[in-house]
Structure formats: C-alpha cells, structure tokens
C-alpha cells in the first residue's frame with residue numbers, strides 16, 4: 157500500500173503492519189502507539205550491506221538520533237552496521253546492550269568533557285572532532301589518561317542541500333564543522349597531526365537531512381577529495397577514510413519519490429573511485445551514516461480519534477489522542493504525512509479533514525487537509541513514515557506520557573519501550 161512493504165489489508169478489512177492487525181495493536185497496547193516493523197528495518201540494513209558495504213568495501217553507521225532504544229541497538233548490532241551517536245545518552249544506551257564500541261562513531265558540536273571522557277573510557281571507534289575547543293579538550297583528557305584515540309575531522313563542505321532550513325548542515329553559515337574556505341579545516345588538521353594523542357583517520361561532512369538529490373553527494377565527494385589532496389600536499393599525510401554523512405531522503409507523501417539506497421551509494425562510491433584516482437590519492441574507505449532511510453518508512457503511529465469539530469464551509473477538525481508531543485515535525489518543519497483509517501481501509505475517501513493533536517497549541521496540527529473515509533470518534537488512525545525523528549524527538553509537553561513502542565515482525569508483536577505512566581511524569585520532581 158503506497159509502496160510500503162509493511163502494509164496490507166487482512167480478511168477483516170483492517171490495515172495490517174507486518175501482518176499484525178493495527179486495530180488489534182491499538183486495543184492491546186493502547187494509543188498513541190509507535191509501531192516499528194523489524195522486517196523492514198532488517199531489509200533496509202541488508203540493502204545497505206549489499207549495495208555499499210559488500211559492493212564497495214564501505215562501512216555504514218546507523219545515525220541513532222533517528223530512533224534509538226536498546227532493541228534498536230540490538231538489531232543494528234546483529235545486522236553488522238555501526239552506530240553514530242551524538243550524546244552521552246545515546247552512547248550509554250549502546251553500551252547498556254554491549255554494542256561493540258569499536259563500531260561507534262561519536263559526533264556533536266559541543267561534546268561535554270564528561271561525554272568525551274565516557275567515549276574514551278568506553279573505547280569508541282572514532283570521535284568526530286567538530287571544533288578547536290574539542291581538540292583542546294581531547295588533548296587534555298587523553299594526556300591525563302595517557303591514551304590515544306582515532307578521530308575524524310568534520311568539515312563544512314559549503315554545500316546548501318535542498319531541504320528545510322532547520323535540517324541543513326552543510327552550508328557555510330552552520331554551527332557544524334570546520335569551515336573549508338577560510339583555512340580553519342586545514343588548521344584543524346595541522347593541530348590534530350601535531351597531537352601525540354589524536355590519530356587522524358578520516359574526514360567527515362554531512363550536508364543535511366531528507367535529501368533527494370544525488371548530485372549534492374557527488375559535489376560533496378569532490379570537495380572532500382580536493383581537501384584530502386590539500387592535506388597530502390601540505391602535510392604529506394594520507395587519509396584512510398571519507399565519511400559522507402547521512403541524509404538520504406525517504407517517502408512521506410506523493411511529493412517525495414521513494415529511492416533505493418544505491419541511487420545514492422553508487423554515485424558516491426563511483427565518484428570517490430574516480431576523484432581519488434584523478435588526484436593521485438589512495439582510495440579511502442567510504443562511510444555513510446543513514447538514519448531516516450533505515451527506520452523512517454518502517455515506523456507508524458497509531459492514534460484513536462476523539463473529538464470531531466466541523467466549522468461549516470471552513471474546516472473539519474479531527475482530534476487524535478496524541479500530536480506534537482509524540483511528533484513535533486509538522487509544527488517544527490512543516491512536515492507532511494499520509495494517514496489511513498485502519499478500521500475503514502476499504503472505504504472510499506470521501507471527506508477533506510484536518511488532523512489535530514491534543515496539545516494546548518493552535519499549531520498542533522498533524523495533517524492539514526487530508527482525504528479520509530467518513531470518520532467517527534473511536535476510529536483508529538495510522539500515520540505513515542513516522543519511524544524516524546518521532547519517538548526520538550517526543551516530549552512530555554502538557555505532561556503527556558510518551559507512547560509505548562511495539563516491534564512487529566511478520567505476525568508477531570512485542571513491546572520494546574513501555575508507555576510512560578503519570579508516575580514517570582513526576583519521577584524527577586522534588
């Protein structure tokens with residue numbers, strides 16, 4: 157359905173997610189409910205493995221900010237990918253299930269001293285250095301611990317990705333990474349090479365998120381290759397790995413076309429091969445950091461429809477039992493979603509409605525203008541492509557408990573994150 161591998165209709169005429177009835181899930185676990193299809197996550201990890209890791213001897217690390225909990229770490233571990241973390245909390249989650257630390261890459265534009273210490277003590281595979289302050293801090297900590305660490309340097313490639321302003325990172329005016337054009341990046345390399353504690357392994361860049369154009373990645377590879385050539389010319393130092401970041405776009409609505417991973421990875425890898433050979437550089441290992449692409453289309457949110465308000469000739473508001481607290485993306489980025497009524501999946505879409513959340517904000521609108529079958533209170537709404545940056549960005553706004561997460565796998569279902577309770581809400585109040 158809409159090209160989602162996870163969705164189908166069962167004999168009752170209900171929507172199924174990985175062969176589990178969505179109406180039954182709502183009854184069993186309550187709503188709002190995040191549902192994640194393990195089959196689809198695994199399928200996507202394997203697509204990456206085949207088309208990037210095996211085909212080009214590349215590496216892939218899952219950008220865990222998209223969706224992380226213990227079970228997700230276990231899945232990623234089993235599939236043989238690495239993990240990109242950006243905080244002590246993400247790192248701690250990985251450690252708690254014995255995720256192999258040598259496959260962890262630690263990012264962030266303002267890692268605290270304690271986060272850096274934690275990463276060093278845990279023995280993460282790479283720290284991606286973002287700024288001069290971090291070089292100083294790492295030198296101090298490593299000197300004190302008498303240890304060395306493998307690092308990558310994050311540069312800002314000066315590329316403006318075609319995506320929402322808030323999720324662009326590669327343009328010059330960005331808080332992330334060392335700027336190339338003013339010499340800061342080359343200076344960072346000099347500082348790192350002078351340090352007895354930092355082993356420079358790779359150069360990293362990340363342009364932005366939900367990108368659909370592969371030409372942006374081609375440009376990125378060319379910019380990074382030129383920079384690596386500069387490093388060789390200036391310091392006679394060869395870089396082993398190039399990390400092009402993540403950002404591969406997925407399907408949310410008909411505005412987005414669904415892409416196989418090799419739409420991006422073939423061009424990235426072929427450009428690396430061509431450019432590095434042209435510049436007489438050794439061919440580096442290519443690392444990608446997909447987050448949304450792995451989990452976005454594997455996730456769905458189930459809500460129960462409550463109040464319905466019709467303003468004649470203006471709008472019909474359908475209120476759900478969740479909203480911006482479990483999915484802040486529509487108010488934050490103007491993100492658009494498709495949705496289905498799980499118990500009316502075979503009925504014709506006959507009315508134009510607006511899906512509103514239950515938070516005390518007029519802007520808490522999940523979907524503005526969507527055609528649905530005639531909706532009644534008690535119907536079960538399923539919003540599609542909510543696997544990435546929904547659960548991970550959820551809040552307790554209005555003191556709403558965060559929903560549970562259920563993993564479905566071809567007819568099986570099990571809880572992987574418990575629903576928060578009111579006790580959880582007041583747990584840290586003194």
Ligand SMILES: Cc1ncc(COP(=O)(O)O)c(C=O)c1O
Pocket residue numbers: 219222240263325362364365366401402403404445446447448449544
């Ligand atoms: C450094 C880095 N790598 C990877 C990602 C993953 O992005 P996405 O989920 O869009 O693939 C991000 C987020 O944009 C990022 O900042």
Ligand SMILES: N[C@@H](CCCC[NH3+])C(=O)O
Pocket residue numbers: 221323365366485489544545549
């Ligand atoms: N949170 C953003 C993506 C951020 C990517 C992280 N650098 C979104 O939902 O689209």
